[in-house]
Amino acid sequence: MESEVKYKVLYGLGFIFLIILAILWLVPILWCLSTSLKLNENTYTYPITWIPNPATIKNYITVLTSGRGANIGVAFINSTMVSAITIFLTLIIDSLAAYPLARMEFKGKPIIFAIVIGSLFIPIYTVLVPRFMMFWKLSLLNTYWCLVFPALASSYGVFMLRQFMLSIPRELEEAALIDGCSRFRTFWTIIFPLTRPALATLSLFTFLSSWNDFLWPLLTLNDPTKMTLPVALQLFRTAYGNWEMGTVMAAAFTGAAPTLIVYFFTQRMIVRGMLTSGLKG
Amino acid sequence: MQDRRRTLNIFSDRSPLVPWLFLAPFLLFFIFFMVYPMIQGLYISFTNYTLLSEKVSTVGLRNYLNLLRPGDLFLISLGNTFKYVGLAVPVLLGCGLLFAIIVNAPIKGRMFFRTALSAPFVINVASIALLWTWILDREIGMINYYFMKLGLPKQEWIYHPFSAMMVIVMVSLWGRLGSVMLPFLAGLQDIPQEYYEAAIIDGASKWNLFRYITLPLLKPILLFVGVSQLVAGFQIFGEVTMITGGGPGYSTRVAMQHLYEVGFSWFRLGEASAMSWILFLIIMFFTIIQFRYLSGRVEY
Numbered sequence: 001m002e003s004e005v006k007y008k009v010l011y012g013l014g015f016i017f018l019i020i021l022a023i024l025w026l027v028p029i030l031w032c033l034s035t036s037l038k039l040n041e042n043t044y045t046y047p048i049t050w051i052p053n054p055a056t057i058k059n060y061i062t063v064l065t066s067g068r069g070a071n072i073g074v075a076f077i078n079s080t081m082v083s084a085i086t087i088f089l090t091l092i093i094d095s096l097a098a099y100p101l102a103r104m105e106f107k108g109k110p111i112i113f114a115i116v117i118g119s120l121f122i123p124i125y126t127v128l129v130p131r132f133m134m135f136w137k138l139s140l141l142n143t144y145w146c147l148v149f150p151a152l153a154s155s156y157g158v159f160m161l162r163q164f165m166l167s168i169p170r171e172l173e174e175a176a177l178i179d180g181c182s183r184f185r186t187f188w189t190i191i192f193p194l195t196r197p198a199l200a201t202l203s204l205f206t207f208l209s210s211w212n213d214f215l216w217p218l219l220t221l222n223d224p225t226k227m228t229l230p231v232a233l234q235l236f237r238t239a240y241g242n243w244e245m246g247t248v249m250a251a252a253f254t255g256a257a258p259t260l261i262v263y264f265f266t267q268r269m270i271v272r273g274m275l276t277s278g279l280k281g
Numbered sequence: 282m283q284d285r286r287r288t289l290n291i292f293s294d295r296s297p298l299v300p301w302l303f304l305a306p307f308l309l310f311f312i313f314f315m316v317y318p319m320i321q322g323l324y325i326s327f328t329n330y331t332l333l334s335e336k337v338s339t340v341g342l343r344n345y346l347n348l349l350r351p352g353d354l355f356l357i358s359l360g361n362t363f364k365y366v367g368l369a370v371p372v373l374l375g376c377g378l379l380f381a382i383i384v385n386a387p388i389k390g391r392m393f394f395r396t397a398l399s400a401p402f403v404i405n406v407a408s409i410a411l412l413w414t415w416i417l418d419r420e421i422g423m424i425n426y427y428f429m430k431l432g433l434p435k436q437e438w439i440y441h442p443f444s445a446m447m448v449i450v451m452v453s454l455w456g457r458l459g460s461v462m463l464p465f466l467a468g469l470q471d472i473p474q475e476y477y478e479a480a481i482i483d484g485a486s487k488w489n490l491f492r493y494i495t496l497p498l499l500k501p502i503l504l505f506v507g508v509s510q511l512v513a514g515f516q517i518f519g520e521v522t523m524i525t526g527g528g529p530g531y532s533t534r535v536a537m538q539h540l541y542e543v544g545f546s547w548f549r550l551g552e553a554s555a556m557s558w559i560l561f562l563i564i565m566f567f568t569i570i571q572f573r574y575l576s577g578r579v580e581y
Contacts, residue, residue, distance in 0.1 A: 014383060021380065022397040025455065029401070031423055032412040044421040097307035100300035107297070112304065119315055121508070123516055123564060125540060125557045129325060129550050130318035136332070153314035158307060183299050212405040214519045215537070219545060233407035234523060245415055252411040259403040267396060271463045 029256075036060070036250035043245045059250035069239030070224045072251050075232030079211055082144050082228055086151045086210045087203045094157035094202065095195060099187050101158065102165035103173070116155040124215065132219055142223045151210055157202045160273075164198035165191060201273035204266055211259055229255040326554035333548060344555035355556060357531050358539035364446065365535060366514040369453045373510055374503070376454060377461030382495075384462075385469045395466065399459030409456050410523030414439075417448060417524075439525045442532030449533055452520050457513070461506050468502040469495070504575040508568050515564050536560055 030050075035043050036059050037052040064073035100106065101113055127150075135146045168191065176186045214230045221227045224235060233255050240248050263270065301308075329340050348355045384395045401409070416423050417438040425435050439445045476494050485493070518537040521527060527534035536556070544553030 011388075014386065015388060018383060018388065018394050022394055025398050025401065025458075027423075028412050028416055028455065031416060032408075035415065046426075048423060048426055093306045093310065096303045100303045104300045104303075106300040109300070112308075115311075119311070121512065121565075121568060122315070122319070123512055123561065125516065125537060126322060126561045127315065127318035128322075128540070128557060129544055129554045130321040131314065132545070133321075133325075133332070133550065134314075134318065149310060150314045152307075152310040155307075155311065155315075183303075187303070208403055212403075214406045215516075215541075219541075230405045230407035230519070233405075233411060237411055237523075242418065242421070248411060249415060252408040256404040256408040259405065260400060263400060263403040264396065267399075271467050274460075274464050274467070 029260075032249045032253050032256075035245055036253045038246045040244045040246040043249075044243065059246045060254065062247055063250045063254055067236060067239075067247075067251070069237075070227060070232035070235040072229070072232055072236060072254055074225055075227050075229045076254065078144075078226060078232075079228040082147050083207050083210045085144060086148050087206045089148065089152055090154075090157050090206050091199055091202065093152055095161050095192060095199065096187075097158045098161035098165055099191060102162045103170075103191075104183075116158055119155045120159060128216075128219070131216075135220060141220050142226045144226075146220045147210065147213070147217055147228070150216065151206070157206070160202060161195060161198050164195055168194050201269055204262070204270060205273060207262065208259060322554045323558060325551055326558050328551045330551040330554075331548045332550060340551070344552045345559070348552065348555055348559065354531065354534070355536070355539055355543075358534045358536045359559075361446075361532070361534055362515060362517070362536040365449060365453075365517060365533075366511065368446070369450045369517075370507070370510050370514050372450065372454055373457055373461050374507060377458060377506070378465050378499075380458065381462045381465035381469060385466055395462075399463055401456045402459030404456065406456075406519030407523060409452065410520060413448070413452050413455075414524055440529055442529055445525045445529060445533045448524060449517070449520055452524065453514075453517070456520075457510070461510060464502050464506050465499065468499045472498050500575055504571060507571050507575065511567055511571070512564055515560060 034050055034052055037055045037057070039054070039056055039058065042049070042052070064076070067073070101109065101116070131150060135141050140146045140149075172194070173186050173190050176190055177183075181189070211228075212230065213228070217228045217231045218234065221231055224232065227235065233251055236251050237248060326344055327339050327341060328337050329344075330337050347353065350356075380398055384391050384398065388394070417425075419425060419435070419438060419440060422438075425438075428434070428436060437444055438448055472495065476498075477490055480490055480494060516537055517535050518541070521533055521535050522538055522541075525533045527538050540553050540556045540560075543549050543556065
């Protein structure tokens with residue numbers, strides 16, 4: 001009896017704590033959204049108001065069509081393009097590379113695999129300067145390629161897909177190989193389709209990292225028509241004053257919305273992906 | 282089929298080249314954009330390379346020694362980075378684990394709470410920085426408004442050395458909680474309930490359940506999360522440059538920001554490379570320590 005009371009009190013306290021936490025975590029996003037729907041002159045009123053009155057999407061139209069400093073609409077298209085190209089090429093290249101690491105025995109495999117794992121821990125800045133010089137010399141600064149190519153050098157996907165391929169039963173491909181299928185046909189018709197869940201997770205992670213990447217694009221893109229969203233946002237901010245926060249918040253929310261929406265629909269997949277890639281090797 | 286094999290020998294399945302053909306596209310990018318830059322970066326760190334200079338000469342360890350001169354701005358930035366990592370990583374790991382345990386309990390609406398607490402980790406750093414600068418604005422910011430409503434003094438936030446660092450830590454906690462909480466949560470769900478049931482029958486207390494079952498079984502995840510947060514912490518950049526700009530004074534200037542400015546505003550690429558290698562060695566050191574203490578077989 002006594003323990004039941006204690007449990008209820010504990011439960012109640014925990015619940016209140018959680019509600020406070022959730023409010024603290026959601027308020028910044030909601031305030032950003034609320035501000036972005038206000039007219040600029042209504043953003044610094046005293047006392048503050050949470051419900052925009054009048055509510056307007058004027059800021060979003062400004063942000064997406066014209067905008068001083070950087071054009072967020074163009075940046076949105078750039079970000080989408082870069083993400084799409086990176087995802088497409090990453091899936092192909094990484095799954096091709098993962099296959100022999102999961103299924104074939106060959107000389108040099110342990111070394112390749114060790115390098116693949118080791119490079120997971122290399123922070124970006126060790127290659128920042130030479131990579132920059134490289135793209136500068138190749139005259140590829142301010143192009144999509146200076147964002148796509150380095151992303152393809154990441155061994156994260158190779159590692160993750162290899163781990164997944166190990167869990168596919170061998171019998172399926174052995175049957176195909178005995179029937180005279182070439183290694184490549186076996187890979188393409190049997191292994192690749194079966195890897196689909198891992199490929200979906202990899203697409204998601206690649207999308208998040210290429211959409212959110214900040215430092216490298218900041219370094220390599222200085223032409224506003226070529227910028228991806230995070231870089232454009234930082235330039236955009238410098239062109240606006242404190243009395244125009246409605247417009248600035250509309251830009252910030254435009255940058256955040258795609259990843260948030262994707263996250264809401266794929267949360268389970270992301271959590272599972274974080275684990276399978278990180279540990280269960 | 283037979284014929285084709287004979288003619289295109291390198292594509293035959295018995296050819297030792299087959300695995301390398303599969304690996305080739307990846308290795309091409311990997312060598313060109315990862316291995317080669319690493320080696321070149323090490324070389325550059327021993328030269329006086331600037332993007333505009335015609336003549337490049339090696340200067341031995343001079344770049345390294347200059348950076349480690351007492352009072353050099355790099356050391357100040359590095360010190361701030363350590364301060365940040367020392368504050369943010371333990372706070373993140375602690376809160377991440379605590380909140381994961383709470384939202385793992387059978388609570389009404391726990392899916393909502395999980396989503397709410399973890400969602401910010403998918404937002405890009407520029408959006409995060411913009412919205413927090415707005416919220417923390419000294420004059421018209423929402424937080425100072427509520428502070429005044431509650432009769433608390435107006436806070437300086439990014440205009441005071443101490444609170445500026447706290448702001449960066451706070452924003453990191455807000456923005457990165459998901460990347461710590463979610464792995465912990467998944468780890469908690471993987472622990473078989475029977476372990477707890479057996480221990481409860483044996484009369485174990487709540488604390489002992491945590492200490493002798495939960496914590497040891499979470500060790501691999503703690504290692505994974507700890508290492509990745511440490512690596513991320515040493516790379517903190519966007520939050521600082523866009524929220525405090527490294528100020529006031531140099532109080533929140535971090536190593537990455539210093540590297541960025543030396544390398545790409547002043548184009549002293551040799552010096553910037555040396556910096557990146559010092560940082561790399563520091564991170565390697567801490568990563569190895571974590572592996573030594575946290576890896577090893579989990580005992581059931």
